[in-house]
Amino acid sequence: MGANDVGVEDNLARYLDACRGAVLDHARRASGSAAPDVTIGATRAHRQQLVVTVTHRLEVSAETEDVPGRQAPGAGDFHASQEKRYRAEIQAQSLAERTRAQTADALIAAVRDEGYGARSTRTCVRMHPRRLFLSTTCGACRGRGEVTCDDCRGTRTVRCSDCRGDGRVQCGACHGSGSVTETDDVTDDNGGSRSETRRVSCDCSSGQVQCSNCSGTGNCTCGTCDGRSVIGCAACAGHGSVTRITTLRTDSVPAFRVALPAGTPACVKPALEKVGHANLAAHGSLTLRDVTADRAQHGAVAVYDGTVPFCELAVAVRGRPTTWVVCGEPPVVADSGGAVPLLLQAGSDALAALPRSAARWSPLFPCAAGRVVASFMAAQPNQAIVDGDTAGISAAAIATQSGRAVSAGYVQGALQALRTTVAIAMRWTRVEAGLALAALALALAIPIVCLPDHGVYRTVTAAAPRYLLDTAAGGAFHWPMALATLLVTVPGWLAAQWLGRRWLQRAGGARLLAWARGHKLTMGVKSGALVVAGVAVLAGAAYGRWPLWIDGQGKVYGVLPLYAPPLVVAPSPEGADTTPFRHGSLAPTPAESDVSFVSPGNAR
Structure with missing residues (x-):
């Protein structure tokens, strides 16, 4: 066995150990137990070759903003006064932007520079510098710049808030009673003076007076429109016209497709789907083979060659055999073989x-x-x-x-x-x-x-x-x-x-x-x-x-027998009034009451 073979064996052993650790860690997190009932058996690791094709399709969208008044277009902008011409120009410019060769070239250059997975979601490629302007009459006010006041509905008046439309309010002098108090100084027959108070009728009408806020009409001038019956249009800010400004934006929308060679284990494809095709670079090695312009789809096509390590492990969970799939380096569990319910x-x-x-x-x-x-x-x-x-x-x-x-x-x-x-x-x-x-x-x-x-x-x-x-x-x-x-x-x-x-x-x-x-x-x-x-x-x-009582030493006792008798009654001083009292009223004496006095010294 050569030195290279020894290195490969060492790397494989370390990877298998890392896979076993990933399985145990996943089992701990899934079960919430520091020592889950998991036994790892045979393992089989291999490096999976794959080819990933990423198609970036160009899509043009319009971002529209309505601005009050008539806005003047800038140099190079397009201006229209008719909606039909405005929409036709948007479609024409969208098509021209989508088929623009420079946009596809910029996308190709970005894919080469950014690497795999950098554009895994919809991403802006270019904002079109030419804006489109459409000035129209405001539909809310029909060009008048004013609309009918919502509060008074064009009547110029609203119901008085003080009298609630009645025209009369409670009299402040008699407070609605209809009579007031008068005090006069009078002199009696002996020449002395005194004050006499009497009730007299109030000058109001049955406790009511005319409302001063509306002068008795029950209605007041509308404060929202100041009696004009109209207010400024909020949609056009009183200008009577609105300018719609549209900016075109070109995005790239990616689509991933993974090709596997013949004889690939059946567990690889679902494992890659769970990991996510856009995230494969975090679990393996992917190299850009080529990126070309796709004129038919108005975009670019990038092809990557990749290698992702996989490991299949026989894991017994609570005595039940399952097969787990671990992929990537560092390894992550892509498929626990339905063991989560068991855990x-x-x-x-x-x-x-x-x-x-x-x-x-x-x-x-x-x-x-x-x-x-x-x-x-x-x-x-x-x-x-x-x-x-x-x-x-x-x-x-x-x-x-x-x-x-x-x-x-x-x-x-x-x-x-x-x-x-x-x-x-x-x-x-x-x-x-x-x-x-x-x-x-x-x-x-x-x-x-x-x-x-x-x-x-x-x-x-x-x-x-x-x-x-x-x-x-x-x-x-x-x-x-x-x-x-x-x-x-x-x-x-x-x-x-x-x-x-x-x-x-x-x-x-x-x-x-x-x-x-x-x-x-x-x-x-x-x-x-x-x-x-x-x-x-x-x-x-x-x-x-159950009442309570207190003795001469300030100790509290009750009817419930917390302590055992005997009865303890302090002798009364000669001539002293021995009648107990309760807030000035008589209270029963020991002889009159069936309540036993107890001594705190004899506890049961």
Whole structure:
């Protein structure tokens, strides 16, 4: 074996290693797994010879602009006053420009200089220097330069905005009541003076006066046309004429055709189509053989000789044998052999199974769902599905955009499973937020409402063993407590909304958050209002049903037995008034009430 043979073998080995790496990287991106269930078997590489013919066809298009007034053409420009002659000249110049030999020569020179694929789309070759002018009478105003005013429709007046066409407005003196107040200084029989106020009729008519804006007519001069009934024509800017200026542009439109020699493997042609004929220079070597003028098609024809490396690999995906095609250098996967659904199956199966499992009834469902959704969203095909659904694209169109790597049925099933899973997770987030807010609100409503009034700013004497806090008696609803919960629930709801968005972002990033918002799965204003109202109703009902009291040391107690008895009643000083009170009213004493006083020292 010679030195050249050793070099060829080394290059081949490196290329095969690069192809295996491309397969594994594609599998990781397609499955979203760092270690996809992929096994690479036999490989077969070869260099594919091909011939690419690129036909650049010249097309002439007209760019037209309407300019107000009569514009004077420049030197060499064409001017016409009749539309028929104007159109005939456009056709004649378009044909002359398309068959112009210098334009084809310029295209040939550009193809030689720019290299393969530089003109892969419609590209401008030349802008025709000669412009065509057509001056015509404005069709909107028929040459008058003015049109009927839209606001007054030519009547010169519009309905008065102050009186709305009635001609009368409310009297400013009596404000529509029909009477005003008068105050006079009078002297009584003892010589003293005093002021007397009385109601007298207003000078207006039943609380109405004539409108000063329209002098009682109900109509005012139109402000748009200043009473002229016409305004300047916008189409011609008041000139009465319009000049149409046309510029001709010559473009080259490419068309690619690839010729393969006999005996070419069947996988090569579809692989080249997926890569794109215009992008072959990025995957192989293409050399310009010749470029000639095509007088019949009014363009140029370029022929390229190319070589593109290909590799076929036997890949087992989740135990299923598939054949992958890799082309180019560096290698890219042109055909995964229909393995994308197999790579996505594990994530899609887990996503579909989770909402049907018993975990959906667990408060820990958002944690489990976050891991499953994150694994699902790590796969690039699933990301494309979510982005397409956010943009409003149908399942069939999403499957087509993926190059049929996934079916429309898979797209529909994956979106339905994702929607169900995220909806359940968001529902549990709302429930947990509501419970947390209720617990905080019920506890914090006590110091918010009660303690500032009874325990902090007021001295509780030993003469009254307990003071009932400001709570409704007989199980009525306690509005102060309910309103106090808003100080907790409103910011708490905003925090819960932020946590829901954070869950979505951690599971699938900004694209999942945008998708969930589009499907109205996030906690919105209605959900927040229900949580806030629910907690407020619960707090008001709870404190209305079970009152609280505070002892002489400022400690709060309630009917619910948080501590064990015995009853502790401080002895009253001799001569002291031991009658408890509640905001000035009598409150039940320990002997009169069936509520047990408890000591904080004996906890159950």
